[in-house]
Amino acid sequence: MTKIITFANHKGGVGKTTSAVSIGAGFAKKGKKVLLIDLDAQANLTASLSSVNFDETDERTVYEAMLERKDIPVYNVSENMDIVPASLMLSNADMQLINAISRETILKDLIAPVKSKYDYILIDCPPSLGIMTMNAFVASTDIIIPLTMETLPVKGLIMMQNFLDTIKNTVNPGLNLMGILITNYEGRKINKAYEASVNQQYGNLVFKTKIRKNITVTEAPAAHLSLFDYDPSCNASSDYSMLVAEISAL
Numbered sequence: 001m002t003k004i005i006t007f008a009n010h011k012g013g014v015g016k017t018t019s020a021v022s023i024g025a026g027f028a029k030k031g032k033k034v035l036l037i038d039l040d041a042q043a044n045l046t047a048s049l050s051s052v053n054f055d056e057t058d059e060r061t062v063y064e065a066m067l068e069r070k071d072i073p074v075y076n077v078s079e080n081m082d083i084v085p086a087s088l089m090l091s092n093a094d095m096q097l098i099n100a101i102s103r104e105t106i107l108k109d110l111i112a113p114v115k116s117k118y119d120y121i122l123i124d125c126p127p128s129l130g131i132m133t134m135n136a137f138v139a140s141t142d143i144i145i146p147l148t149m150e151t152l153p154v155k156g157l158i159m160m161q162n163f164l165d166t167i168k169n170t171v172n173p174g175l176n177l178m179g180i181l182i183t184n185y186e187g188r189k190i191n192k193a194y195e196a197s198v199n200q201q202y203g204n205l206v207f208k209t210k211i212r213k214n215i216t217v218t219e220a221p222a223a224h225l226s227l228f229d230y231d232p233s234c235n236a237s238s239d240y241s242m243l244v245a246e247i248s249a250l
Contacts (some may be wrong), residue, residue, distance in 0.1 A: 004111070005178065006143050008138040009160060011153045012127035015042045015146040015183035018217050018227075020124040022236070025226030026244035028080035035074065038062060039107075039136055040126040040157040041091035048221040049077040055086040063090040063206045065110055066097065066135075068205060072110040078229075082118075094131045111142040129163050137167040142178040149182060149194035157198070168171035178250065181243070182210040209243040211236060 005023075007016040017040070024034045038045040039062060046054060054061050060073035062084050074082045097103045111121060126231045137143065145160055147153050157180070166176045180202055184190060199206050212235045220230035227237045 001141075001207060002115050002118055002121060003142060004115075004123070004140045006123040006133075006140040008133055008136065008143060008148060009145055009147065009153065009156065010127055010129050010133075010163075014148050014153055015181070015211065015217075016099070016127075017048060017124050018221075018236075019026040019144065019146050019181060019183065019211070019240075020045060020122045021048050021221075022227050022240040023244055023247065024081055024120065024122045025078075025228050026240055027120050029228060030077065030244070030248075032080060033117060034081045035084065035114070035118045035121045036081065037107075037111075037121065037123045037136075038086035039090070039132045040086055040124055041088055041093075042126070043086040043088065043090075044221065045124040046083060046085040046087075047224070049081075049083055049224060049226070050075070050085065051224050052085070054085050055089070058109050061085045061087045061089070063087055063093055066093060067173070068105055068107050069109065072114060074114060078226075090132070095215060096107045097131050103131060104134050104138050105109050108139035111139055112161050133163075134167065137164065137175060140175060142176045144181055146181045147198070148184045149191040149198075151194075154194050154198060157202075169184075177205060178247070179205055179207045181207050184213045185210040186213050204246050208247060209238045209239060211243070 007020045009016060024036045047090045048049050065072045072084055074084055112185055125133045125136050164177060214234055214236040216231045216234040217236050220227050223230055
């Protein structure tokens with residue numbers, strides 16, 4: 001059965017894109033077939049793995065597919081790993097789809113014809129809880145919430161949980177919170193205090209693996225490479241390898 005995992009948090013800068021790319025690359029290197037879907041108009045996932053600027057080409061992106069409701073565009077970026085790219089045009093999609101019939105199931109319907117080709121489909125969301133994120137939640141089997149150990153992201157967990165519960169109670173009863181992923185971790189006193197609070201509230205839903213702060217996380221996307229291809233020996237690569245193993249065991 002294909003696992004469809006969405007990486008979501010209404011707060012930006014918490015590691016959604018890095019986590020989607022790194023976990024996808026980790027599974028691909030283990031021989032799993034992986035599809036990454038970029039639902040963020042900033043197209044950071046797309047730029048992390050492809051040198052093509054889809055704003056400057058006539059190539060189809062997830063934006064055209066969602067508006068036309070057909071033919072999701074899939075591009076290969078490395079062995080066992082494909083992407084559905086985004087472009088800046090995606091920033092218009094929420095407004096253009098706001099009155100569309102069954103707008104929350106568009107992505108689910110687009111994925112259906114290609115789903116069986118993949119072991120994992122990983123979806124990177126924008127930092128909002130709009131129509132794009134709703135589509136991702138409706139299409140998914142599981143949710144991962146990347147989280148930095150700071151005041152605002154931790155407080156926002158309640159909002160994320162409420163959003164997930166709403167989708168689960170209305171249109172996707174099988175939706176599962178796979179886990180909360182601690183990212184950009186430094187082990188400072190304030191980090192540990194927030195970590196203790198999150199662990200107390202969510203217990204086993206917090207991944208045992210934490211992603212340590214590492215400059216390589218910002219360098220790899222500029223080279224259009226995953227962490228594993230850019231620097232397989234860095235702390236972040238080691239952490240994401242452990243996380244892939246932890247997810248595999250679930």
